[in-house]
Amino acid sequence: MRILGISAHYHDSAAALVVDGLPVCAIQEERLSRRKNDSAFPLAAVEWCLDEAGLEPEELDAVVFYEKPMRKLERILVTALRAFPRSWRSFPQAMKNTLGEKAWVKGIIASRLGVPARKILFTEHHQSHAAAAFLTSPAREAAILTADGVGEWATLTEGRGSRSPDGGCAIELLRELRFPHSLGMFYSTFTAYLGFEVNEGEYKVMGLASYGEPRFAEQVRAILRPTADGALELDLGYFDFHLSGRRAWSSRLVDVFGPPRSPGHPLDLATPDGKRFADVAASVQRVLEDRLVELTRALRRETGLRDLCLGGGVALNGCANARILNESGFERVFVPPAPGDAGCALGAALYADRIHFGGRDRPVPDHAYWGCPVDAGELERLAREDGLEVELAPGDRALVERVAEELANGRIVGWMDGRCELGPRALGNRSILASPASADMRDRLNREVKFREEFRPFAPAVPAGVADRYFELPPGGARLGRFMSGVFPVRPEWRSRLGAVTHVDGTARVQVVDPEVSPRFHALLLAYGARTGIPVLLNTSFNLSGEPIVARAVEGYSTFRRSGIDLVVAGRCIVAKARASGVRREEEAVS
């Protein structure tokens, strides 16, 4: 079977191709269109996937969209009706948004790809999340929890997945929490309240939380409270997201927590307002974690299973994931590399293959590298055209030794290797790497490369074999660290020597690197360790603020030229920045 999965029209659209039960490729549209969080129909991603597999659209057996558009339309309409007449402002906008393209997905897929309508299928949004979490994990049987802003009606589901010895698969979602009661909307509302962009600034809330005290936790608990049957309920008096498209919170929320932060306003943690915002972030983060721990504990008791698969955008919260692992009773927690909507493209395709068509289960390769490969020759050509020195390493060993030497000398490296990652994390194939030793490097990266807020931490990468030496990983922690899905304490004795990656609260969102999955990156970590005594590197995504992670060599090169990155590497090709800046040459050429 050849099955194409598509997610689109909300944020971060993507396409994924599954052939004979195994993923062949998957990529977010933003990586090709170069528009961050591109939510447009992922035509470029689809075309790339088909080209990669050498398929024509008519050769596909099915195209699966990741949610049910008509049920979503129903939710939008019913929500407007329930809020009548207060929804009069948001109603026209919501209708125009939905009726413009989102409601006609079947026709759009049929016309853009030229596939017959009978081949187009629709999974439920949270079925896609559940499939992306369970079917890509190595678990035989696992409890499943998915949580995000909202799909059709569901905002959170619980269920279980199983693989039988005869190759069959089952995913059963037992219950759901429905809009407007939503953990994702709760967190996003506070993201907006704190002046950050929704669907983009949630990491910032998590980073900011470490600077605050959860002194508003009781007030937040009253807003997000448990129900008698163990689910959750939002006190809707504090929210307006279900009533108005203008603002997510109500004036009651402002009465409790004070005025919101304007997006442009500086966030100075030394001021009373800055401290208040950090305290709100800490309180929201604490309550989110508490509620997730309560839910997963109950799920563990109910199912008696040892493994948990987490899906949905909320599963990107590494602090919450670590607490779930530590406190829920589950022995292993699996979070896919793309638990958000982008991963739903893959989830939808796998769901159709295993459940709808009854395909035999095949273990999905346990990595994130499903995107387009890097062409070292392209980097070489670009650098030579611009008169930069190009070095071609004779072999992998020479390459990692050379790059490790540069890193040990304090240089910042743009590292491109193999195929790009699916999902929001750079896991060593499209990464900016640097020494993790001192906070000065963190400041330099913020100032010269990433141009981002000071309170956001950088992540470390460490070889699997020695991760425990530097980080306090609980049993199962290395698994969460595989895709940077957990935040764990840095061992106190190493914190001063890992200053660039140790957050203010002594934690780090660590990536545990498996030599079988990322052999070159793993070798680089070891080579760096041989020089410095600590085989840990700072690993941050290869992009500049407001841009998607680079996919191709030309984008890596352009990022390298526009930032303080000292060295860019693609495959075995190494390009260093010229000592004397060539910027003026262009002006001379013009004049």
Added chain:
Amino acid sequence: MDEHRAPSLERILRPVHRWVWRDAHRCARKLLTFAATEADGGRDLSRAAELTTDPLLRRLFLRHALDESHHAELFRARGRTMLAALGGGGGWLEARWLTPGERGGDDLRVEDVKDASLLAFLHLSEKVAAARFEVYRDVIPDEETREVFRRILRDEVFHVHYTRTQLERIAPERHRRELWLARASRLWKGYLRVATALAGRLGTVILLAQYFLVLPLFALAAKRAARRERPGWSERQREQPTLESQY
């Protein structure tokens, strides 16, 4: 910078600009909006650099992208400093359409245009922006913000100059035609923007009429149904809809 004399429309609008920039809150927010516009412009140019096959153009676009990022930083820093000094509150009207930023109302999809067309577009848009920024510089009451515009205007001279010379280099026979086409394209896009906005307003009116005339009865039913819903878990139906269904 006086070589790019403000067009007559901008000169006529000088009192309006003076009024717009007089309010410090509005001024700060406008600078932050300009910062976002410049950052977007920088991203477009870096994309143009990634797409072009001409090495000199690539280097120039990268330099231009760096300038735009730097301008974004200048605007952002000044806007934030002003906001920090002013505290909360302030006027609500930003008057964005009266005093647009560098690209004004122009939108750019670099993937869809060839190098010559892109250079023509950039030349016109930089020229207009430089003239506009010159007016802003003159009417802004505080010296520090004026200095930001002064510094940016110095780069604009280079941008206006290189886009023209490069257009003449890569399209020696048809650079004037490209400029006229770019002007026509700007006019057409302007018309499309107005038409789209009008259609949007019309759509809003029709939907609002339906909202108030058709929906009230359904709203009543929906509210009743909502009252019957109990909080907490919803059990999922045993019979799930098939994947063929969109519902």
